[in-house]
Amino acid sequence: MLTPERHRIILQLLKEKGIIKIQEIMELTNTSESTIRRDLSQLEKQKFLKRIHGGASRLQGKLQEPSMVEKSAKNLQEKRMIAKYAASLVEEGDCIYLDAGSTIFEMIEFLHVTDIVVVTNGLMHVPSLLNKDIPTYTIGGFVKPKTNAFVGRGALAGLELYRFDKCFLGVNGIHPQFGFTTPDQEEASVKHKAISLAREAYVLADSTKFSEISFAKISDLHEATIITNELADGIEKQYLTRTTIKVVTA
Amino acid sequence: MLTPERHRIILQLLKEKGIIKIQEIMELTNTSESTIRRDLSQLEKQKFLKRIHGGASRLQGKLQEPSMVEKSAKNLQEKRMIAKYAASLVEEGDCIYLDAGSTIFEMIEFLHVTDIVVVTNGLMHVPSLLNKDIPTYTIGGFVKPKTNAFVGRGALAGLELYRFDKCFLGVNGIHPQFGFTTPDQEEASVKHKAISLAREAYVLADSTKFSEISFAKISDLHEATIITNELADGIEKQYLTRTTIKVVTA
DNA sequence: TGTTTTTGAAAGAAAATGATTGACTTTCGG
DNA sequence: CCGAAAGTCAATCATTTTCTTTCAAAAACA
Structure with a gap:
């Protein structure tokens, strides 16, 4: 061997x-x-x-973000279910924004519409999008080594050039009081701006993200619709008064 | 066999x-x-x-293989020689711009300085740059499917955010009268702007590019130093009065 | 024919492996 | 808390495998 x-x-x-x-x-x-x-x-x-x-x-202290590879093996089935539903929301003629991250990445293979335009800050997404002959734009900026996401001033300026019908984001924490959160402040800024530039915003998150709080706030819950795979018992009420949640089941 | x-x-x-x-x-x-x-x-x-x-x-960098693999081994040797010399021009502390394209790509492996910042419009370059722990920025914009280069309005706006000590470009044609040219007008715009934002501009081109004219003009010869592997006999005079040429030999 | 390219074999260098040694850590009974 | 037994560790060495380089024979080419 x-x-x-x-x-x-x-x-x-x-x-x-x-x-x-x-x-x-x-x-x-x-x-x-x-x-x-x-x-x-x-x-x-x-x-x-x-x-x-x-x-x-495994080295993965709570402070550390799991790297892209580690993430993608975990919960793949759930992620794909969520991603598939999210992809079904995309309609002919849409301009959509796809956030970096493995959950959003799974959406790409389920995109079956032909006449759309995609803007993304995920470097890894681009080859897959081009494979499907989807016109693709990136927002540019600093390439964050661990996640291969575009962040920083350049990314924000790049985003500013576009407006979206729909935007799809990944997050690390969802909390009734603290809203959507993620470990990296730079990424949070990009996500926040993306939400503000879209008519409809969707957050893709498996059930483990609920009640979690990460370092940097992206926005309040009401600014995006959550797409998830299941809701833990008893927590529905806290969330449902504040936002819309779509639960996808197999 | x-x-x-x-x-x-x-x-x-x-x-x-x-x-x-x-x-x-x-x-x-x-x-x-x-x-x-x-x-x-x-x-x-x-x-x-x-x-x-x-x-x-198998090499796992999905980004690195696709259409770039169509290069003859012989041509590769020349390109690598040119690229190696170009890389040696990069000094500690520089901010450099790397154009998309395979010749420039070869430069990356020869970059042995540690304290530099790279801005690029080549999607394929990013994984290699990150592998070498080089802080990397992209300019964003539309991703041109065939070459995986960022072009268009977004790319020009993204470029505008930066200034460079040196910029390194690939071209398709070099001609005393018509200057540097390339087939795609959008790419020409990006290259032109990159030159204007850099203190020193270098064009990497093997000898076959001389006396060629392509569709879209990038700039006049005097705006960049040419790095090449050989000069055909008798054409030196036409060029040397107009620009600087560095010939790299094995 | 002579020239270049491709091939296989051989020798010494380099890398990977498994076993051994003595030192260090953990566990657990007193 | 102590100390012994069991388990784990880094360091080293000899052996095996693999690598590079070199050279000459074979094959392809002009």
């Missing part, structure tokens, strides 16, 4: 389980303890994981 | 499995280890795969 393959397996396991023991990896890869130790050392140096006594753990 | 056939098999295997060992390929193609190694080296140089200890692996 080649080294990169082992690394891939280790990261995959880590993504699924959060913590792994050296013993487990040894059995799965049929290699010696020494080799696994070396692997873990390398991966730690590259900031892919954190070594702990007896194995390794 | 012919070389292109082997290459096809290798790429096919790679697409299916993600990682392949040299041993496997040897058995499948009935050729020697040396030959496979040579194949892998070539394919790596053309950015089709990544060599790893024991075999090869």
